[in-house]
Amino acid sequence: MRILHTADWHFGKTLEGRDRLPEQAQFVEELCEICEQEAVDLVLMAGDVYQTANPSAAAEDLFYYAVDRLSANGRRGVVVIAGNHDNPDRLVAASPLAHRNGIILIGRPHDEIVWAPGPSRNRVQVVEAGPSWLKLRIPGVDHHAVIAALPYPSESRLRELLTRSTEDAELRKEYNAQIAYIFEKLTSHYRRDTVNLAMSHLYVQGGQMSESEHQIQVGGAYSVDPGSFPEIAQYVALGHLHRPQGVSASPVPTRYSGSPLAYSFSECNHKKSVVLIEATPGIPAQIREIPLSSGKPLVKWTAEGGIRQVQQWVEEGRDPLAWIDLTVHVETALTMEDIQLLRAMHEGFVNIRPVFPDLNQTLSAAEVKNLSDEEMFIRFYERQTNGATPEPELVRLFLELTADVVEEEESVESEEMAG
Numbered sequence: 001m002r003i004l005h006t007a008d009w010h011f012g013k014t015l016e017g018r019d020r021l022p023e024q025a026q027f028v029e030e031l032c033e034i035c036e037q038e039a040v041d042l043v044l045m046a047g048d049v050y051q052t053a054n055p056s057a058a059a060e061d062l063f064y065y066a067v068d069r070l071s072a073n074g075r076r077g078v079v080v081i082a083g084n085h086d087n088p089d090r091l092v093a094a095s096p097l098a099h100r101n102g103i104i105l106i107g108r109p110h111d112e113i114v115w116a117p118g119p120s121r122n123r124v125q126v127v128e129a130g131p132s133w134l135k136l137r138i139p140g141v142d143h144h145a146v147i148a149a150l151p152y153p154s155e156s157r158l159r160e161l162l163t164r165s166t167e168d169a170e171l172r173k174e175y176n177a178q179i180a181y182i183f184e185k186l187t188s189h190y191r192r193d194t195v196n197l198a199m200s201h202l203y204v205q206g207g208q209m210s211e212s213e214h215q216i217q218v219g220g221a222y223s224v225d226p227g228s229f230p231e232i233a234q235y236v237a238l239g240h241l242h243r244p245q246g247v248s249a250s251p252v253p254t255r256y257s258g259s260p261l262a263y264s265f266s267e268c269n270h271k272k273s274v275v276l277i278e279a280t281p282g283i284p285a286q287i288r289e290i291p292l293s294s295g296k297p298l299v300k301w302t303a304e305g306g307i308r309q310v311q312q313w314v315e316e317g318r319d320p321l322a323w324i325d326l327t328v329h330v331e332t333a334l335t336m337e338d339i340q341l342l343r344a345m346h347e348g349f350v351n352i353r354p355v356f357p358d359l360n361q362t363l364s365a366a367e368v369k370n371l372s373d374e375e376m377f378i379r380f381y382e383r384q385t386n387g388a389t390p391e392p393e394l395v396r397l398f399l400e401l402t403a404d405v406v407e408e409e410e411s412v413e414s415e416e417m418a419g
Contacts, residue, residue: 001141001195004040005275006031007239008259009066010085012059013051015298015323016350020261021058023295027260028066030294031274035070038276038290041138042145043070046239046257047083047152047201049091064094067103074101074123077136081151082107083201083239088151099126104134106149108157109182133186135194143194143281148186148233150200153179172223180228187230195279198230199237204247204254226250234285235277244273244289253287261295265325265351268298296323296348303328307338314345327353374399 011024035043049063071078080103082088088107095105099115102124106113113134115126127144128135136145151157158178183198190196205223226249229236236254238247244258257275262268271291278286299322303309306329326342326349328334334342334354342352371379377398381390 001041001279002039003042003277005044005237005257007046007257008048008242010048010051011062012055013263023261025062027294032069034290041141042077044199044237045080046199046237047081048085048239050086053087071101071103075139077124077138078103079147080105081149084152106151109150109153133189145195146190148198152201176225176228179224183230187232190232193281195281196234198233201239203240229254234279243270253285260292262298265298296321298323300325306330322348323350324348325351327355329355
């Protein structure tokens with residue numbers, strides 16, 4: 001059986017207001033092509049279909065189009081679980097229609113998977129199922145797949161209070177014990193003659209995060225020990241972390257497929273991919289990453305030579321199709337005309353961040369430390385206005401504002417000490 005693992009589509013997510021839906025649609029087409037080329041029998045989507053719990057109609061349209069294409073008219077299995085960004089009830093709303101084509105949508109841990117025998121042996125069928133697990137028969141495959149499918153397992157979605165303690169160590173201990181117990185129950189349905197898989201959407205201790213992920217653990221309390229995964233599974237498919245990576249300390253082959261697109265500039269150097277698993281009952285799975293090429297690259301430019309250097313790079317054709325985080329060194333503040341000029345040079349500029357000469361370049365550390373607030377403000381004003389001197393009234397107003405801020409901070413500090 002050939003299984004494809006993907007996750008963290010985040011349909012509807014933007015980049016500082018820039019629409020990424022066309023790039024996400026490009027990914028869907030690439031994913032469908034991979035499934036055809038690799039003769040994939042089953043697709044596991046490990047959570048975070050959408051960016052928000054209330055996705056746009058366009059984002060929902062793209063999801064339904066994607067799973068319909070991936071199912072190949074019911075000949076390929078598709079199993080989707082909810083991530084922390086997804087509304088679990090909304091995700092499964094289309095289940096009565098989706099299940100007819102072998103598309104299984106699972107919203108919450110312990111949700112009963114409703115199923116019925118299919119009308120044709122030429123289509124994917126759920127032959128057995130229970131809360132958060134199912135057995136699939138796939139046309140042309142000699143053996144069934146048993147999937148322990150655990151959607152995002154927060155305390156609220158588990159509908160359980162794990163402990164009354166507020167200590168991170170105790171919370172972590174109880175959470176890990178609960179995750180291990182759930183997987184133990186789910187994997188009791190594994191058989192020697194089936195392909196045995198597990199999937200979930202959670203954070204494993206030691207995983208490498210990026211800025212685009214909303215942390216789903218508080219102080220590390222809801223991070224999962226790699227030893228919590230079932231040793232008898234042939235592969236564990238995870239979602240939540242956007243960098244493709246393996247979980248080396250897990251007792252079973254376990255991976256994050258990562259997001260299909262770079263969703264923040266902290267992911268500039270990520271090589272996006274999906275995972276192909278070839279599995280036969282009783283034999284260790286063969287695992288291979290398949291690189292993705294969809295979407296615009298995210299890059300960072302630092303132009304120490306100012307706007308002129310930016311113009312030179314653009315004229316040279318540097319990163320013509322990229323989204324760009326631009327840092328530009330300038331002597332004075334960027335005017336609106338400067339910003340409009342930069343925007344006109346390259347439509348991919350997302351952030352334009354000016355960097356001014358540092359006071360430390362002209363003054364020693366001791367000299368900077370000895371400057372009064374008034375002297376610091378006057379120097380800043382002169383640098384921003386090409387040497388103009390601020391009016392006395394403006395300096396007075398600045399000092400009044402800083403005095404109010406200091407007074408407020410001291411008041412808050414006193415209250416905290418008293419409490």
